[in-house]
Amino acid sequence: MSVYIRATACISPQKTFGSVPFLTAPVAYTGNRLGCVEPDYRDLIDGRLMRRMSRIIKMGVAAASWCLREACAVSSPDAIVTGTAFGCLEDTGVFLSRLIDQQEEMLSPTAFIQSTHNTVGGQIALMLQCHRYNNTFVHRGFSFESALLDGLLLLEENEASNVLVGGLDEITDTSHAIMTRFGLYRRLPVSNFELFAADSKGTLAGEGAAFFLLTNRPSANDYARLEGVTTFYKPADVPAIENRILSFLGSHSIGTGDIDLVITGQNGDEKGDTVYRQLQGTVFKDKVLAPYKHLCGEYPTSTSFALWLAANILKTGTVPEVIDSGGRYLDRRDSGNPGERQNKRRVRRILVYNHHQQVHHSLLLISAMEG
């Protein structure tokens, strides 16, 4: 069975939301925190519903709403599945800080009731009056992948002919401060465009909300085909990772030779990026590896940004220079003028390979529509 990406919408630290050119003017950041470029929500969300919404709820509902608007044929999906590792951190933090400050007295319920991890999925259902299947996965670096797999299974079961799937996470001041103490981020200011320039410890914090309408029926406006998703947990070593990659491709009756572009989860942390470098010497030999986290930062559901990126590359037939210009990961035989290369070489099939903190590894396989 084939699954098609009918529509997608993404709010990210880049200008990705709405009718905008495809990453032609990437946003530069200095510092270790990439926050979302947010749209004016008033056009997208009912004011009455929006009043109590925190930032992540607004981002999620707006992205879902735009995605469905783009898929115009679909007013309400057969299923809504979201993936979020951290859930609604802002509301959680607000309720906790008041609980501590006020010693558990005189609290208001608003932040609490909006803090549950399924709030965004529930709010989308409420907005659409959608009574169908609704689920939320909250498994760290597998959250979005689990949601995608659930969506694929629903389509295969004929329980749904279209599924709205989203991945989202937010940074808050509290979460950023705590994760900084864990040593996850760069200590010295660095431009996001220089993230891969020198080996260093740590990465950039990121966030975002990306939604996809998946269907089992092709249409003229589809972005791409979603061929598959897989996850693997704590692989023993690099050969184990290689095996998982090859068997995943094998299960789709293809090999690495059939992949035109590998979008990777390199995040500038020297230890974590070693894996990608080693694979470049083996299974990804002679492949073009394109990173994406200098655009959206590192967060557990960042593969939703990568899928948005891949879907747009396949739909537009363009590889944005910003993921291809560093030169470091380019196939040297193909390192001509970037503009010419885009015209010369049409990307037909993309593999996304990401690992989150070397624990959660995932693969997404996406291919261009026929013709």
Added chain:
Amino acid sequence: MGWKNRPTQELTKRGIDEKRNGGEEEWKKIRVVVRTETGKYKMSKQINSGVFVAGLGVISAIGNDIGETLAAFRSGRPGMGPVSHLDTVHRQIPVAEVKLSNEELALRADDSRGVSRTALLSMIAARAALEDAAIKNQSSLRTGFVSANTVGGMDKSERFLQDFFVDSGRGRLREVVRHECGSITEWVADRLAIRDHITTISTACSSSANALFYGARLIRHGLLDLVVAGGTDALTKFTLNGFNTLMILDPQFCRPFDEDRAGLNLGEGAGYVVLVSERVAESVEVYCRLSGFCNANDAYHQTASSPEGTGSFLAMKGALERGGLQPSAIDYINLHGTGTQNNDIAEATAIKRVFDPRYPPMSSTKSFTGHTLGASGGIEAVFSVLSIRHGIVYPNLRFSKPMNGFSFVPETRFLENQEIRHVLSNSFGFGGNCSSLIFSKL
């Protein structure tokens, strides 16, 4: 897991079609099962694609294992009481705590690192479920862990943040390292050596019902052979205060489905089932089948249920359809039955829409365990399977006055020697998430 070329894919598809067309009757024609000395069943012939329950594990305020749990039901002894383990100022609010300290739980869960109470409860119940399933060749099976919880390691995060909010350089980081819901699942999965597929679901109070549902689907698709599915939640200040601000905590022990009900009591615990594929079920003993499931959304309000009980109605109706069952086939309903005005009237309305005029016995076991939130669907799945296994119906404690406008009342006695063939278990939550499961005798 590859998406294509799965060996059992065709079988799975055929199974689903047969379910649609023939449903329960079709399935019965080809079953050959033998009841064994342990009261479980052994299958002797290839049957169509189903998902079977092979093991159970539970810990809650009424018992640390299945034996203690059944004894509490038999003697009508609820688990609620004054706060004894949770560090809170609200000591007057009754809660249903697991009767073990963190230190005692850590001993049972073989932990020496001071991990979240949520993880300890999960470990104890999930390991018990695997031991109960007693599957000899587990390492050769593709095994998954699908666990649910609502607030992850919040009990530890609360302590951390007390220091952190004073000075962002303070607080011991090891107390927030397992804040995320998923990290609770991983701590347990690592100790149970489950690696093939791990994920976490969080849909508020329906979380672990959805974990069973999803685990069953992974098996039906031929992606896994065995899934430990269920959920866990420990009491935390966060949830106690949250529900307290909503003013839905009964200052007395809760009275589900009673006209004068005044709210819920919070509880804690964990409940897991071991789900196995048909192929595995041929070589091990199983309790019953997970025959129906449905997930629907009320789409009415972030926290309140619709007066028509739309989500609950759709979930029950969908689960019956999936199981190929008429409402009259249900022998017992394990209610969501939190004891709040809003939930119980919505659920009762939905039950009326589905079952009127013939109502099976029904009860809310939350009158024993309190509302265990993300664990409730898993804990009540265990109770539902035990109902089939032992032919029992649990009493709904403290019920005295029927709800206005309804002709049915919950069962108040502990019934034994019943012929329980199909049990419906309801779980509804914030965000409008409603899920129903049906367990069926072989």
